[in-house]
Amino acid sequence: MKRIGSVLFLILGLWYVPAVAQTQGSDKEWQEALAAAKKEGKVVVAGSPDPVMRNAVIPKFTERYGIPIEFIAGRSSQIVSRVQTERSSGIYNVDVFLAGPDTTANELYGDKLIDPLKPLLILPDVVDGSNWKDGKVWFLDPEERFVVRPFSSVASLLFINTEHVKPEELRSIKDLLNPKWRGKISTEDPTTTGAGANMAARLYNQVGEEFVKNLYIDQKPVRTRDRRQMSDWLARGTQPICLNCREDDVRPLIKDGFRILEIFELDGVPGTINGSPWLLSVANRAPHPKAAQVFANWILSKEGLGIYARGYGSATARIDIDESYLKSGNIPKRGVKYFDDTAWQWIVTGRREYREKAWKVLKVK
Amino acid sequence: MKPTAVAVPSSKFTFRLRPIRLAEFLALALLIVAMGLPLFFLLVGSFNLAPPGKAAVYGVNNWVNAFTDPGTLGALWMSFLLSVVRLIPAMILSVLVAWLIARTDMPGGRTVESFCWIAYFVPDFPLTLAWILLLDPSFGFLNTAAKGLPFIDVPLFNPYSFWGIVWVHTSTSGIWFKVMLLVPVFRRLGASLEEAARVAGANTATMLRRITLPVLAPMILAVSVLSFIRGLQSFNTELLLGTPAGIYVYSTRIYDYLQREPRAYGEATALGSVFLLVLGILLFFYWKYLSGDKKFTVVTGQGYSTLRVKLGKWRYAALGGCLLYIAVMMILPLLFLVIGSFMRRYGFFGIAAPFTLAHWQNLFSDPIFFVALKNSLIIASVTALGGILLYSVIAYLLVSRRTVTKPWLESLCWIPHVLPGILLSLGVLWLFLSTPLRTLLYGTVWGIALALILADSPVTTQAFKAGLLQLGADLEEAARVSGASWAYTYRRILLPLLAPIAAAVGLMNFGSALTSISTPVLLYSHQSRPLAILLLEYSFTGELERAAALGLLITVIIGAMMIAGRKLGLRLAGSS
The missing domain is CATH 3.40.190.10 (Periplasmic binding protein-like II)
Structure with missing residues (x-):
């Protein structure tokens, strides 16, 4: 019996020590990223001119971290065209893209305008797989590194x-x-x-x-x-x-x-599910890479994603965000096979x- | 005293750069860079078949695709038809109203003119929605009212039709712009020619037909060309009213190419080149007309009187006609727009508590609003002043007999008018990014103002040109004989005489800068976002009521500027 207890203790120890170390490591990394982001002074986000972004997300993020958001709002096609023209002249202005699936897949990813996002996710609240319905952050691209899909709702027909x-x-x-x-x-x-x-x-x-x-x-x-x-x-x-x-x-x-x-x-x-309103990606050669990292982590956190989801009325891929404000029809049901309108292919x-x-x-x- | 031989250099080998020649070459260089280069970038880009961001591959496929598109020819025909059908009556009405305001003793002329100014700057998108509320076959206010009559049981009006589009255009852009441009030149027309016609026994109609209109032909033609091309490019009204009826116009096709992913700028530019062709043809006839033996001079150094034609008992009828037109075409939809900005949902009177102040409160509490307001005022002021300074000089060069590069200058000035706004914006974006001044110009209010000054070139130059054509050469010659330099003559003689036109185009450019969306859309940054972009964002996200409130606010700002500007213009005109 004593032996069994020792084995159990050893197993728990083997699980607990790295987990704590990882959390502490993430915390330290997060604090370092945050300090560097504050030094960078701002983050430039490009996306649709969504009132939720302007009225809720920007004030909350700025209040939380003291980092102002410069929001470039417009149709995805105009934003990408502008970014490509800027880049052809060596100007790199945008840090984070909140863009629709077509623009993200065919242009941002297709034209290699974005960096891998996976290594930038460090906030414990985000990297903890148990907070996500699929057991992990939902990367949509074939490499599962560049494009995060934070939303998945049943779309109205x-x-x-x-x-x-x-x-x-x-x-x-x-x-x-x-x-x-x-x-x-x-x-x-x-x-x-x-x-x-x-x-x-x-x-x-x-x-x-x-x-x-x-x-x-x-x-x-x-x-x-x-x-x-x-x-x-x-x-x-x-x-x-x-x-x-x-x-x-x-x-x-x-x-x-x-x-x-x-x-x-x-x-x-x-029934159909989709990833509306946007997919998340970070620009390569971003002018404020640490601020971009902080924003990307926060917008995927319970707080950031919760604010957006409630304002927009979409179900998220997280497990810990209250969905009581949604119609039951909007929330994908387990075991039901849906047509996925945001599937990469x-x-x-x-x-x-x-x-x-x-x-x-x-x-x- | 012994005579001394002095070597006098042969004048044959002396190159003396006169100020006017220097101004001419500077203007030409500026226009080549600012107007020619964006067009060149766009035309070269239209042959690039590679997707954006990839190495260029050149070919003609974009052009073939654009012109073999089965919808293209039909859309082009529809655009021509709409543009011609609304141009002819609108021009006749505009000339008549401008004449009534400026050349007759019709009472309330200034008020009628002010209404035209205000009407021009009311944003067309919410105004079109106001017309839908009035004319929709199912719920339109006028149709519902008409159905109350015993002999009417079908809807009388339908905005989703060819004639519906023509009608709404007559309201949103019909005569306002034309009257604004024509009134200053009508005012400048001295009465001596008309008086001579009267002495010779001509009645009012003959005098108008034989004297007034031919003398003012440059401006009337310029306004017609400007309006025709503007009509071809018209977009918002056709999008709202044409699509439900299956009416597609040429600018919609260009828009479609620009909305594709990836965007088809090549095809869009290829289609846009039709505007260049149309402009080329129209300019050919315009120049041919102006280059004959005709004289358009009405202001000389030999006295100038501006007596007005007496309309007698018809003066009140004329005023009544003008006010009726304004009431139906402007006040009625504007009233709905004002009401709409106070409605919880635009046009829904049946819902509980339909009125609210929330949209105005939301507008003023938007953290971006005051920044955007400040940006817009800076941009509009710089655009208005910059445009006056630059284009009055260029117009002078265009009418001067000493200018040797006239056709080039004139052609370059017209370019912004034939490029769809978003393409012009893209060309200017390329231009800014390829110059060393990009940190000063790109993403700043100065860059946006410069782009808007470029966009204003056709209207501003033509207005100044028409004004200058009315001034006699003897004014300048007298100044020169008195020892004045060209710069002094320009500043002290010509510019004051052009004050009313300067005030008019300055205000027009101020208003256009406040309402223009397509020019700044690719050039603004977070810090330099103007009000018009905020308006676009509200419309894009379906916040129509807040957009209506902002649109009205912009109109009020322009109205206030108009009153101040007109007082200044009139004072200058009076002093000149």
């Missing part, structure tokens, strides 16, 4: 205004082809790059060419390139079925009493291939 469309009228994806809905569906313009074309690509992939033709041509959906226009039409009921409305645009409508229902899946098309080749096919149906070059 469509929204309906239940004063005009009864939920039981839409059980299957094919119900969208009911002549009753001709001219009553709104979509972001599928003929150009964006959410509308991505949805058409997904439907082409999951339901087929004929369905895309029937839906996007025969059903005469009303197209727009302004996201606000779609949610307004949905609320007014002029187009009570919205294919590309955004959850954060619709949330205030529901709060105002509009009877809007978010539909996550229909028969014939599986789908972003890099699949989506483009099916988008081209869909465009061919829609007679767009």
Whole structure:
């Protein structure tokens, strides 16, 4: 018995001593990184002009570490174009990218504008695998070193205004082809790059060419390139079925009493998860590398990611962030097989291939 | 006394650089660098087939792709059609309104002019949304009101149509810009020619047709060319109203290429080259017209009177017509815009507690707002003053008989007008980054101001040029005979005479600098972000009400500047 106790003690000791040493090591490394970051004076983050970033993330980070954030906001395509032009003249301005999956995979990663992020993650709260749903930080790129996916929510398939469309009228994806809905569906313009074309690509992939033709041509959906226009039409009921409305645009409508229902899946098309709103990567030759490291660690921490997730309304890949503010439909269920709209292969080749096919149906070059 | 032989150098071998020649070559060098190089970078880039960041591979595929795109020709035709259809009535109306304001005794002319100024600077995006609220077939205010009438049971108006787009354009950009440019030159027109016509028995219509309009032709033509090309590039209204109706225009195609990932700058530049071609053709006819025997001089050293045409009983009818147009085209949508900035959700009157001050509070509590406001005021002031100084000199060179590089100067001045804003911004970005001054220019308010000064060149130069064409050469000759240098003559004679035009274009450039998005979009940094970029960010994230509040605030700033600037301009005009 005494012997068993000794063995157990030895095993515990073998586990505990390195663990404590590692934590202390990480703490020391973190403090050193923090001190160096403060010396660098600021961190430059490029991303979408998101109110959550401006109103919540920047003030909190600055308050926590005393390091100001310079936020370069804009469309991903404009930011990358600017960064590439700057770099061709030897200017390196950006430290951290919070960019969409297409830009991250095809341009930031594809054009080698980013550094490995994995070795920079040192905050115990972040590197501790038990804090993550998958048992580790979710790296998306093939090497699992460059691009972190902090979010994973079930994406809405469509929204309906239940004063005009009864939920039981839409059980299957094919119900969208009911002549009753001709001219009553709104979509972001599928003929150009964006959410509308991505949805058409997904439907082409999951339901087929004929369905895309029937839906996007025969059903005469009303197209727009302004996201606000779609949610307004949905609320007014002029187009009570919205294919590309955004959850954060619709949330205030529901709060105002509009009877809007978010539909996550229909028969014939599986539920989908995505990594919206952004993927995290750090720029190579960053002008403030330590500040970039501190920001990257903090934004993946319980505090940083929690602030963003709550403000934006997305489920995260962490296990310790309260998700009670989300609709249950938004949270991926264990054991359910979803179509992953942010899967690397789908972003890099699949989506483009099916988008081209869909465009061919829609007679767009 | 013995005569001394003095060796006099032969004048044949003396090269004396006159101030005007120096100014000409400096201006040419500046325009080649500032306008020519960005265009050159873009054109070379359009033949580069390699993805961004990769080693260049040259070929014509981008051009082939762009022009074999099945949507391109249809979109180009639609753009031409829209531009022509709205240009003709708008030009006729603009000339009429400018004439009424500047050359007749119509009461309230100054008020009408002020309304035109304010209308021009109201941001077009929220204004288009206001028209949707008024005209939408399902919920539009006017359609709903019309359905109350016993004989109407279908929607009368539909903004999502060709004519809907034409109508909304008439409201957002219709006559305002043209009237702003035309009024100063109409004012400068001395009454002596008109009086002579009257003495010869011409009535008002004949006088307008035979005297006033031909004399003012340079400016009317310049404004027409500017408006036509601007019409071809028009974008926001077509995006909001055209897409739901399946109406795609040329600028939308260019936008599509710029939104692709990776971005197709090559194809976008190839499509943009059509604007260069159109400009080339229009300029050819413009120059041909101006280079004939025609004379446009109306201000000479031999007396100058500005008596106005008496409209008699029609003066109030004219005022009524102007005010009705302003009420329908400007006040009505502007009212909806003001209301919209106080609504919890723009245009939703049926929700509980629809009105709120939250958007204005949020605007002022945004930590970026005051920094952006300061940046915008610096940028706009530098742009306005810089533009006046630079382009008044260039315009002088363009009308001077002594200038030998006129066609080059003129062509270079037009370049910014034919490049879509984002492409111009990209070209300027390349230019800034390739000069040793990049630390001073890139990412700073000075760099943005310089880019905006470049972007303003067509309008500002043409306005000054038209003004200078009205001044007689005898004014300068008299100064020179009295011993004044060219610089002194320019400063003391010409510039004061151009004061009203300077005040007008200065204010216009001030306003454009406050509202321009596409020029600073690739050039700003965190520290130099202007208000217009903040407006873009709000629109991009769907915060339409806060964008409406900011748009209105920008309009108020421009309104205040306009009142101050016009007082200054009028004082200068009076003193001259």
